[in-house]
Amino acid sequence: MPNEYTSGMIWSHTLPAWQREYFERVLLDTVRMKSIMVPFCAVKEDFRAKDTGIMTYSEVYDIEPNYNALSEQDIWLRGAYLDSRTVTLDMAIYGDTLKFSDYSEIMTYINNGDLRGLVREKIGQSVRDTLDILARNAFLTHPHKVYAGGTRANRAAIAGTDLFHPDLAELARTHLEEAEVPGVAGNHDGDGQVIACVTTPRVIHDIRTAAGSNWLEVQQYAGSAKKFTHEVGMWGGVRFVRTNRLVLPNAGALEQQTTLAAGTVPGQGAAETVDAVYKVGQPGSVRYVQVTSAAGFTVGMRVTIHDQAVGAAVDENDGTQETRRIVAIDAGQNRLVLDKPLLKAHNAGDFLTKALNIHTAIFMGGPAVVYGIAERPTPVIPPKYDDLMMVNRYGWRGFFKFKMFRPEFIEVHETCATVD
Numbered sequence: 245m246p247n248e249y250t251s252g253m254i255w256s257h258t259l260p261a262w263q264r265e266y267f268e269r270v271l272l273d274t275v276r277m278k279s280i281m282v283p284f285c286a287v288k289e290d291f292r293a294k295d296t297g298i299m300t301y302s303e304v305y306d307i308e309p310n311y312n313a314l315s316e317q318d319i320w321l322r323g324a325y326l327d328s329r330t331v332t333l334d335m336a337i338y339g340d341t342l343k344f345s346d347y348s349e350i351m352t353y354i355n356n357g358d359l360r361g362l363v364r365e366k367i368g369q370s371v372r373d374t375l376d377i378l379a380r381n382a383f384l385t386h387p388h389k390v391y392a393g394g395t396r397a398n399r400a401a402i403a404g405t406d407l408f409h410p411d412l413a414e415l416a417r418t419h420l421e422e423a424e425v426p427g428v429a430g431n432h433d434g435d436g437q438v439i440a441c442v443t444t445p446r447v448i449h450d451i452r453t454a455a456g457s458n459w460l461e462v463q464q465y466a467g468s469a470k471k472f473t474h475e476v477g478m479w480g481g482v483r484f485v486r487t488n489r490l491v492l493p494n495a496g497a498l499e500q501q502t503t504l505a506a507g508t509v510p511g512q513g514a515a516e517t518v519d520a521v522y523k524v525g526q527p528g529s530v531r532y533v534q535v536t537s538a539a540g541f542t543v544g545m546r547v548t549i550h551d552q553a554v555g556a557a558v559d560e561n562d563g564t565q566e567t568r569r570i571v572a573i574d575a576g577q578n579r580l581v582l583d584k585p586l587l588k589a590h591n592a593g594d595f596l597t598k599a600l601n602i603h604t605a606i607f608m609g610g611p612a613v614v615y616g617i618a619e620r621p622t623p624v625i626p627p628k629y630d631d632l633m634m635v636n637r638y639g640w641r642g643f644f645k646f647k648m649f650r651p652e653f654i655e656v657h658e659t660c661a662t663v664d
Contacts, residue, residue: 278372280442280474280487281379284428285646286611293335293618294643301614301649302330333616333645338378339624340370341639367640371621375646380489381561382613382646383606386656399658400557402496404600408447408659410454414480416441416607416655425609425653440472442485443605446661451479482607493567494548494558496600496660500540504549505578507592508533514585515571525585532579533586535596541580545570547598549590557599564588603661610653619643 286301293299307324314321391398392406417439427437452459460478462471476486513533514524525531533549541547548558550565558565566588572581580596621642628635 278368279376279379280485280489281376281383282615283473284440284442284608284611285379285382285613285615286649287615287617289617289620291618293333293616297335297618299333299335299616299618299645300330301333301616301647302328303649304328331614331647331649333614333647335616335618335643335645337641337643338374338621339639339641340367340374341624341637342366343635343637346634346636367623367638371640371642375621376489377560378646379613379615382648383654384560384604384656385648386612386651386654388651389656389658391658393657393659399495399602400497402600402602402658402660404497404660404663406660407450407662408443408603408605408657410451410457410479412605412657413441413451413482413607416657417480417482419655420607420609420653423609423652428608428610437609438483439481439607439609440475440483440485441605441607442487442490444488444491444603444661445486446491446663447603447605447659448476448484448486450662451484452477490604490606492558492560492602492604493546494597494599495560495602496557498557498597498599500545500598502538502541502596503536504590504592504594504596505534505536508549508586508590510587510589511585513568513580513582515581515583518571518583524583529585532574532577532581533596535578535580538573538575538578538580541570541573541598543570543573545598547580547596549586549594549596551591551594552597558597564590564594566590600660602658605657605659607655607657608653610650612648612650612653613646614649615644615646617642617644 288299288301290299305327307326310324390412392402393409393412396402396406420439421437425437425439428440451457458479462475462477465478472483472485474486475483477484509530511526512530514529514531516524516531518524546567546569548565548567550558550562552559552562566586568582568584568586570580571583573579574581619642621640621644624637624639624641626637626639628637
């Protein structure tokens with residue numbers, strides 16, 4: 245269509261080198277300040293992988309000690325043997341862009357000269373979210389996940405009453421210490437084996453309120469240790485970091501599912517006024533999503549729109565998903581009204597699912613995921629190239645991969661959590 249904004253990406257550096265370097269530093273500062281999962285990854289940069297698309301990450305095993313006594317005649321020794329293991333990372337391109345006209349309201353923001361603010365708040369947020377989700381998904385590829393403390397065979401079998409018990413933290417710490425992990429803060433021989441657990445606010449609530457809990461708030465020991473980002477406390481020698489990123493919405497046992505009866509467009513689906521406070525969305529937008537059947541859905545449910553197979557809950561690797569709260573239902577017309585506009589397009593036949601939320605707890609005794617970088621995430625600001633020279637594009641791109649490398653350095657537990 246001639247009047248539509250074009251899609252795609254132009255591979256062009258239109259800023260002077262000093263400006264590109266400045267904005268890249270701003271972007272990376274944003275990632276460092278706000279990321280939760282990425283700092284727990286081992287990082288390898290190999291810019292030659294930009295040409296091959298493949299990076300190899302290797303590790304040499306420790307020498308197995310020979311503790312048999314030697315005689316004075318043993319002047320020639322066989323010699324210790326070194327061996328290694330490797331993982332291959334197939335690089336992938338990630339990125340996103342903001343597009344808007346010279347005449348849109350957002351141009352007023354840019355013309356005020358706050359391009360740095362735009363990079364930090366919008367493009368920087370996109371990078372942070374993308375990297376953290378990709379890092380999280382790499383951690384969740386662990387081959388030996390523990391479901392409901394080992395009482396369930398898989399994620400779908402976890403019941404709503406299967407909560408995280410504090411004893412699991414003590415057991416996970418023991419397992420990792422037995423594996424002689426270096427600890428997430430261990431950089432030199434002799435450093436203490438610091439075990440950290442990254443998990444959800446609900447799991448931390450369940451630990452805090454458990455009978456006989458010996459939970460320590462971070463303020464009680466913060467003076468003696470460097471605090472992790474979003475660290476909230478300690479239990480059983482494990483330091484806990486809180487993030488909602490490890491809540492997997494509607495990823496457990498199915499409760500209700502339907503399909504979209506018609507496709508949706510970005511901006512669709514939200515009520516005009518939400519919670520009697522917010523004016524949501526754009527004038528003239530469609531204020532509902534059309535579903536095949538609204539039966540079984542109720543106001544207040546948090547549902548996810550996604551494109552997984554029928555009968556399946558939400559997959560954390562599905563980038564099409566969006567989770568929203570239902571604020572109104574027109575049962576006669578099979579229409580659901582949501583608390584926020586949809587920000588992605590969805591097709592007729594995509595699924596709208598209500599299932600148990602899965603809460604993940606990742607116990608870390610060292611870096612188990614490698615973050616391979618062939619090209620760092622960097623801003624991309626191409627020139628205007630539409631017919632009227634009025635469409636602005638501010639985006640980012642990167643060529644990298646997150647991949648599991650040392651599964652023995654972590655334990656991954658999946659449970660449900662208390663609900664209000």
